[in-house]
Amino acid sequence: MTSTAQAPQTGARTAHPEHLGHVIFIAAAAAMGGFLFGYDSSVINGAVEAIRTKYDIGSAALAQVIAVALIGCAVGAATAGRIADRIGRIRVMQIAAALFVVSAVGSALPFSLWDFAFWRIVGGFAIGMASVIGPAYIAEVAPPAYRGRLGSFQQAAIVVGIAVSQLVNWGLLNAAGGNQRGHLMGLEAWQVMLGVMVVPAVLYGMLSFAIPESPRFLLSVGRRERAKEILAEVEGTDVDLDARVAEIEHAMKSE
Numbered sequence: 001m002t003s004t005a006q007a008p009q010t011g012a013r014t015a016h017p018e019h020l021g022h023v024i025f026i027a028a029a030a031a032m033g034g035f036l037f038g039y040d041s042s043v044i045n046g047a048v049e050a051i052r053t054k055y056d057i058g059s060a061a062l063a064q065v066i067a068v069a070l071i072g073c074a075v076g077a078a079t080a081g082r083i084a085d086r087i088g089r090i091r092v093m094q095i096a097a098a099l100f101v102v103s104a105v106g107s108a109l110p111f112s113l114w115d116f117a118f119w120r121i122v123g124g125f126a127i128g129m130a131s132v133i134g135p136a137y138i139a140e141v142a143p144p145a146y147r148g149r150l151g152s153f154q155q156a157a158i159v160v161g162i163a164v165s166q167l168v169n170w171g172l173l174n175a176a177g178g179n180q181r182g183h184l185m186g187l188e189a190w191q192v193m194l195g196v197m198v199v200p201a202v203l204y205g206m207l208s209f210a211i212p213e214s215p216r217f218l219l220s221v222g223r224r225e226r227a228k229e230i231l232a233e234v235e236g237t238d239v240d241l242d243a244r245v246a247e248i249e250h251a252m253k254s255e
Contacts, residue, residue, distance in 0.1 A: 023142060023150065023234050029207035030137045031153035033093060033130030036100050036200055038161025040123050041069070043197060046169030047190035050180035054188075055113045068117050069124030076128020081136070083129075089137040089214045092129055097205030099126035101198055108187070108195030140214040143235045161200075169193050216248055 044066055052062050076096075084092045099122055106119030135154045142150040176182030176189035184192045218227040227248075228241045235244070 019234060019236055020146070023146065026141055026211045026234070027138045027150040027153045029204075029211045030093070030134050030141075031157040032200065032204040032207055033096060033134040034154040034157030035161040035164075036096075036197070036204055037127050037130050037134075038158040038163075039165045039197055039200060040100065040103070040127055040161075042162040043165040043169065043193055044069075044120075045166070046173065046193045047180060050188060050190035051113075051116070053181065055116075057113065065113065065117050065120065069120040069127070072121040072124025072126075073128040073131075074124075076125035076130075077132050078128070080129040080132040084133055084136070084217070085220070088217050089133055089140070090208055090211065092133045093137070093208040094205055096126045096129040096133065097201055097208060099123070099129070100201035100204065104195055104197035104201060108191045137214055140216045141212070141230070141234055168196055172196075215245075216252070219245065219248055220252065 048062065048066065051057075051065065052059075057065070080092055080096075083095075103119050103123030103126060107116060107123065110116035110119065134157075135151055138151050138153065139147055172184060172189050172193050173180065176184050180190045181188045183189070187195070212230045212233065213226075215227040215230045218224075218230070224245060228245060231239065231241055231244050
């Protein structure tokens with residue numbers, strides 16, 4: 001999947017002020033995948049010592065369990081584009097959100113070290129998908145004049161996700177008396193740390209139902225009128241929609 005931005009042919013196009021808020025909401029919703037990317041990849045830091053003592057493993061085995069999520073990341077990033085070209089960008093976001101939820105629940109309630117590692121791989125797969133689909137979707141939906149600024153939402157969301165995960169870990173650790181294996185809500189503190197990710201993952205899934213499909217994907221599957229409607233939503237009705245559609249189709253054929 002590619003989302004190469006094409007230079008405007010007839011001057012800079014900008015979203016009208018009344019559309020800009022809607023466009024920002026769309027970009028922010030898509031960037032929730034970046035937030036989960038940062039959160040999931042960082043939240044494990046607060047559980048390292050608890051996992052070591054619970055499963056009585058050495059540093060080498062612990063490092064492998066922590067890093068195993070990278071396998072899922074690689075697979076998710078490698079397959080997300082192809083999947084998105086087949087079923088759409090929004091569906092990929094929804095799949096990633098579901099995987100984040102499953103990974104959070106499985107990681108918080110593991111039966112053994114091995115299934116814990118498996119849930120980490122599942123979470124890594126979701127990270128890989130989110131890291132690809134978020135910026136690609138934003139680039140395809142954002143008006144050209146705002147594309148660079150809106151594209152930065154993904155990177156900002158990753159950093160915010162990392163920061164929030166550490167703040168959540170800090171708060172939960174204090175609530176458990178400074179012990180990662182202290183009890184909170186009937187679970188050990190480290191389990192709650194990992195399980196809390198269900199909240200932003202569910203929010204990400206819900207937001208994916210509130211934003212439109214990429215006009216580029218709609219054109220690729222022959223839904224020309226729906227693509228025009230979405231372009232009108234984000235760029236304004238006085239834009240030459242036929243010219244915009246022709247421009248996108250030309251770019252797709254060139255690629």
